[in-house]
Amino acid sequence: KEHNRSIEKYFSSIGENASEIGRSKADIKKDFLHKLFYHLGRVPALTTDNDLYTALALTVRDRALRQFVRSTEQFAEKDARGVAYFSAEFLPGPHLGNNLLNLEIMEETRQALAELDLDLDHILEQEVEPGLGNGGLGRLASCYMNSMATLGIPAIGYGIRYEFGIFKQEIREGWQSEATDKWLHYGNPWEVMRPEISYEVKFGGRTEAGTSKEGKYFVEWHPESVIKGTAYDTPILGYQSNGIIMRLWKAEAVESFDFSIYNMGDYYRAVEKKLRSENITKVLYPNDENLSGKELRLKQQYFFVSCSLQDMIHLHLLQGRRLNEFHEKFSVQLNDTHPSIAVAELMRLLLDEHDMEWDDAWHITSHTFAYTNHTLLPEALEKWSISLLGRILPRHLELIYEINSRFLEELREKGLNGEQIARMSLIDDHGEQAVRMAHLATVGSYKVNGVSALHSRLLKTQVLNDFAKLWPEKFTNVTNGVAHRRFLALSNPRLASLITEKIGDQWLTDLTSFRELEKYAGDPAFQQQWRKVKLENKKELCKLLAERAGVEVDPAMLFDVQVKRIHEYKRQHLKVLHIIDLYLRIKDGKGEDIAASAFIFAGKAAPGYFMAKLIIRLITAVADLINNDEEVNRKLKVVFLPNFNVKQAQRVYPAADLSEQISMAGKEASGTGNMKFALNGALTIGTLDGANVEIMEEVGEENFFLFGQTTEEVQETKRKGYRPYEFYEENSNIRRVLDFLVSGALGEGDPELFRPLFNNLVQQDQYQLLKDFRSYCEKKEEVFKLWANESEWDRRSILNVARMGKFSSDRSIRDYCENIWNVEPVRLRD
Numbered sequence: 079k080e081h082n083r084s085i086e087k088y089f090s091s092i093g094e095n096a097s098e099i100g101r102s103k104a105d106i107k108k109d110f111l112h113k114l115f116y117h118l119g120r121v122p123a124l125t126t127d128n129d130l131y132t133a134l135a136l137t138v139r140d141r142a143l144r145q146f147v148r149s150t151e152q153f154a155e156k157d158a159r160g161v162a163y164f165s166a167e168f169l170p171g172p173h174l175g176n177n178l179l180n181l182e183i184m185e186e187t188r189q190a191l192a193e194l195d196l197d198l199d200h201i202l203e204q205e206v207e208p209g210l211g212n213g214g215l216g217r218l219a220s221c222y223m224n225s226m227a228t229l230g231i232p233a234i235g236y237g238i239r240y241e242f243g244i245f246k247q248e249i250r251e252g253w254q255s256e257a258t259d260k261w262l263h264y265g266n267p268w269e270v271m272r273p274e275i276s277y278e279v280k281f282g283g284r285t286e287a288g289t290s291k292e293g294k295y296f297v298e299w300h301p302e303s304v305i306k307g308t309a310y311d312t313p314i315l316g317y318q319s320n321g322i323i324m325r326l327w328k329a330e331a332v333e334s335f336d337f338s339i340y341n342m343g344d345y346y347r348a349v350e351k352k353l354r355s356e357n358i359t360k361v362l363y364p365n366d367e368n369l370s371g372k373e374l375r376l377k378q379q380y381f382f383v384s385c386s387l388q389d390m391i392h393l394h395l396l397q398g399r400r401l402n403e404f405h406e407k408f409s410v411q412l413n414d415t416h417p418s419i420a421v422a423e424l425m426r427l428l429l430d431e432h433d434m435e436w437d438d439a440w441h442i443t444s445h446t447f448a449y450t451n452h453t454l455l456p457e458a459l460e461k462w463s464i465s466l467l468g469r470i471l472p473r474h475l476e477l478i479y480e481i482n483s484r485f486l487e488e489l490r491e492k493g494l495n496g497e498q499i500a501r502m503s504l505i506d507d508h509g510e511q512a513v514r515m516a517h518l519a520t521v522g523s524y525k526v527n528g529v530s531a532l533h534s535r536l537l538k539t540q541v542l543n544d545f546a547k548l549w550p551e552k553f554t555n556v557t558n559g560v561a562h563r564r565f566l567a568l569s570n571p572r573l574a575s576l577i578t579e580k581i582g583d584q585w586l587t588d589l590t591s592f593r594e595l596e597k598y599a600g601d602p603a604f605q606q607q608w609r610k611v612k613l614e615n616k617k618e619l620c621k622l623l624a625e626r627a628g629v630e631v632d633p634a635m636l637f638d639v640q641v642k643r644i645h646e647y648k649r650q651h652l653k654v655l656h657i658i659d660l661y662l663r664i665k666d667g668k669g670e671d672i673a674a675s676a677f678i679f680a681g682k683a684a685p686g687y688f689m690a691k692l693i694i695r696l697i698t699a700v701a702d703l704i705n706n707d708e709e710v711n712r713k714l715k716v717v718f719l720p721n722f723n724v725k726q727a728q729r730v731y732p733a734a735d736l737s738e739q740i741s742m743a744g745k746e747a748s749g750t751g752n753m754k755f756a757l758n759g760a761l762t763i764g765t766l767d768g769a770n771v772e773i774m775e776e777v778g779e780e781n782f783f784l785f786g787q788t789t790e791e792v793q794e795t796k797r798k799g800y801r802p803y804e805f806y807e808e809n810s811n812i813r814r815v816l817d818f819l820v821s822g823a824l825g826e827g828d829p830e831l832f833r834p835l836f837n838n839l840v841q842q843d844q845y846q847l848l849k850d851f852r853s854y855c856e857k858k859e860e861v862f863k864l865w866a867n868e869s870e871w872d873r874r875s876i877l878n879v880a881r882m883g884k885f886s887s888d889r890s891i892r893d894y895c896e897n898i899w900n901v902e903p904v905r906l907r908d
């Protein structure tokens with residue numbers, strides 16, 4: 079106790095005494111050198127770039143941890159209700175620059191380093207980002223962490239510390255190839271390992287029911303193996319003061335090896351067991367079409383969920399609270415169904431480990447969770463086969479059966495018919511029996527939300543229609559948002575300062591204040607400054623394109639950009655078909671109305687997704703053809719930028735003129751790249767899909783290039799029996815472009831290379847490219863026309879930015895607080 083009090087005294091002096099952990103140039107310089115010499119033990123002559131980066135990261139981490147500690151103390155003081163964000167993926171992006179921005183010490187740090195003849199930008203470049211996610215969903219989780227911290231929400235993000243993140247994409251002979259992402263290779267200065275925060279997680283084996291002496295029914299789980307999860311904490315800063323923690327779990331063997339075994343052979347076997355345990359958190363699964371049946375993936379999900387819930391219960395009890403008020407103190411947000419086994423796990427913990435009765439346990443559980451759905455694609459809705467689930471998590475399968483039987487009974491009492499009941503059951507009886515995780519999440523949660531207005535509506539009227547009819551008040555929408563501090567203030571400093579000069583800097587905490595820019599949209603002087611910023615950003619991107627893709631691009635061209643995971647529904651190949659059309663027009667000598675354009679693509683394809691990989695091959699083939707054709711390459715350039723990640727994204731968005739958001743309507747749940755582009759002044763060409771709808775609403779139809787069918791029209795086309803072949807036959811443009819695919823003009827002269835794409839488009843065309851093709855091309859003509867009118871383009875670009883206020887993740891988090899979490903932000907003292 080005495081000892082603790084003196085620590086406390088020391089803690090509270092941190093920060094009050096500026097010399098302890100100051101923000102001045104001199105403090106930063108001193109601490110940086112201190113880290114370099116005492117932490118890294120470096121002789122100046124042998125110092126590497128990575129040493130410099132690590133020393134600076136540690137200097138900044140001290141400050142970040144201080145914010146975290148002070149925020150946590152104040153949350154505890156207020157006994158505030160908190161949020162746990164459960165996500166199998168986080169994509170934080172590089173930490174260093176973002177933390178400097180949030181701590182408001184960017185300039186001081188730059189100067190401190192300059193005095194040592196060091197360049198901050200060069201050091202920032204050294205950081206290898208944690209690629210612990212696939213795309214939008216993981217990035218969203220990280221945007222939300224920043225906003226929760228900024229707003230003073232008592233929150234923690236729980237996830238998995240994958241040793242290898244999303245694969246590194248390389249392009250070899252035009253094809254994607256995958257390399258392992260060794261992001262931990264040079265160490266990770268941002269995390270704090272907490273060996274004392276660890277929990278045991280059971281797998282396999284069998285259950286045994288019994289009755290206690292007091293006559294109470296109980297179940298014991300005798301697992302086949304036990305694995306330990308250890309916490310690794312990374313501070314995530316909000317803007318200006320607050321800090322929260324992203325707690326990622328790493329799997330380890332319970333004992334490093336079994337000491338009771340002495341002979342050599344068994345010694346090695348025991349070590350092998352340790353290795354096997356560590357497998358669980360080895361690698362992130364790329365979003366392959368078919369994840370079901372992947373035993374290790376189910377283990378990952380259960381592993382992190384179990385550690386996280388045990389941790390929360392531990393913290394809850396530690397604070398002297400009772401377990402039956404758990405749901406009053408915590409809300410757990412399930413980021414898609416990946417953590418949805420949590421519903422069964424919390425039941426198990428309450429029933430089996432804390433002796434609770436079913437009704438009490440269910441009350442707590444079903445008032446703790448809220449579920450966010452991120453997809454309507456039927457093939458992406460998670461299901462786990464009964465046989466796999468029963469083998470890995472026998473107790474959970476029993477609990478799911480019990481939850482289901484009580485739920486179905488409720489439906490029967492309400493008078494639902496057999497067909498409806500079968501549709502809603504947690505168990506899918508078609509083919510191999512499986513648990514529908516979206517149903518488990520929906521039944522076990524007090525709120526369910528989609529991620530854009532359109533998506534939430536489709537969720538209610540289609541995918542989860544039966545549930546929405548049963549519990550209309552359970553369903554709600556929270557439109558996604560993006561961390562505008564990272565995706566504008568940090569990554570587009572030129573535009574950020576231009577805006578701040580004009581309207582001040584309150585936009586950093588209130589993006590709606592961008593409205594004030596509207597009145598400058600028509601101002602020629604401002605337009606010119608605006609244009610200059612864009613041009614500078616484009617020049618910077620050109621360097622990257624030359625370096626990474628070997629393509630020289632003229633920064634004066636229209637930068638027409640599509641960056642996102644490669645997927646047929648996102649229709650990267652629609653853009654490619656149009657590029658081929660333009661190419662053929664120029665070859666015919668009819669290209670005078672075409673604006674000189676650089677078509678830029680980036681994105682990863684799931685390693686097992688053949689069509690997506692073929693689309694990449696198509697892009698690189700078209701790039702080869704066009705970039706090397708003297709007749710065309712002053713007018714058109716095509717670039718595939720390899721290995722798209724957060725770091726690259728930050729260089730791409732600020733340089734885009736046109737943002738491509740061209741998914742088939744009804745397929746993109748929201749999209750968030752669409753917001754990042756518009757925030758940086760790109761105009762959008764897009765369908766009425768996901769959040770595009772709301773973006774268009776905000777910026778005005780006249781400032782958005784809308785094309786293609788609506789969701790209803792798409793469904794109508796399908797209902798009537800879509801025959802893409804008719805488009806091929808009747809539209810000579812389409813025929814010419816498609817025939818070109820299999821003419822041998824592309825990809826080393828092999829006419830069969832793109833045959834699968836050709837066949838797919840003329841025979842199925844599941845995503846109705848051919849149906850939307852004409853409308854897309856027509857819109858592109860409008861784009862070209864507007865591009866010729868510089869000042870009108872700039873005016874619309876300014877208006878787009880001015881009207882992006884809604885799409886800050888700060889707004890999304892406020893929506894979650896009000897409509898789902900019932901959590902109040904805590905006003906924090908520094």
Ligand code: F58
Binds near residue numbers: 167453
């Ligand atoms: C994305 N989903 C949606 N999933 O596609 C996008 O529209 C939305 O804006 C975004 O979520 C945020 O709400 C997405 O990124 C994945 O990456 C899954 C990861 C796990 C395997 C299956 C795909």
